[in-house]
């Protein structure tokens with residue numbers, strides 16, 4: 001790094017958490033296209049918002065419409081996609097927010113990079129596990145059909161790899177349970193992680 005002089009804010013991280021009354025955390029949803037990432041992420045965001053949490057969702061399709069519109073789906077581009085998203089998520093966590101990320105994020109190495117960028121203690125990995133067969137049957141956007149016809153290259157699960165998490169914090173079998181069941185498990189796992197310790201609540 002040349003001629004760059006990063007500096008620290010005069011506002012401490014503890015002060016921000018107290019003002020926001022929450023533990024900033026990145027909830028990272030990974031899984032195949034059509035596995036249920038967006039469905040669950042949207043509902044989790046909505047639920048947490050109405051409980052009073054300051055929460056924001058970053059979703060692949062939306063981010064690729066702006067910040068990452070110059071990126072495709074080669075391994076290199078997916079890696080850059082993850083790097084940018086992880087850096088943005090870090091800033092949002094540092095500002096005190098709860099962040100939900102919904103990205104296929106097919107490479108273990110890239111998910112690990114995201115974990116390191118934001119700090120492992122603030123990172124919760126949720127594996128949205130749905131068989132390729134069921135995702136393909138759902139084919140909510142018609143992308144699998146196009147991929148099978150060779151109209152989309154590097155399509156995850158068809159012509160590009162998906163490396164499943166080996167020890168996710170939470171695993172949801174969305175091909176075997178209802179949306180409500182998956183959502184309840186997700187909320188029950190995540191929400192307690194967002195509560196400030198009692199002593200910090202008392203300090204406000």
Ligand SMILES: Nc1ncnc2c1ncn2[C@@H]1O[C@H](COP(=O)(O)OS(=O)(=O)O)[C@@H](OP(=O)(O)O)[C@H]1O
Pocket residue numbers: 032033034037038059060061064073077078081082102103104105106141143152153154155156
């Ligand atoms: N080749 C290929 N492979 C996978 N997905 C594709 C592809 N081309 C377009 N799409 C659409 O892009 C969405 C995935 O974007 P992500 O940013 O989550 O992908 S990645 O994390 O960089 O792998 C994905 O959204 P989801 O279906 O919500 O996962 C698709 O709508």
Ligand SMILES: Nc1ncnc2c1ncn2[C@@H]1O[C@H](COP(=O)(O)OP(=O)(O)O)[C@@H](O)[C@H]1O
Pocket residue numbers: 031032033034035036037038039040102138140173174175177178179180182
């Ligand atoms: N348990 C479940 N969790 C999430 N989605 C589910 C579940 N069961 C069925 N679905 C359906 O699967 C589809 C998932 O699509 P989507 O959320 O767009 O996936 P992704 O964002 O991973 O591409 C939706 O049509 C949804 O209604």
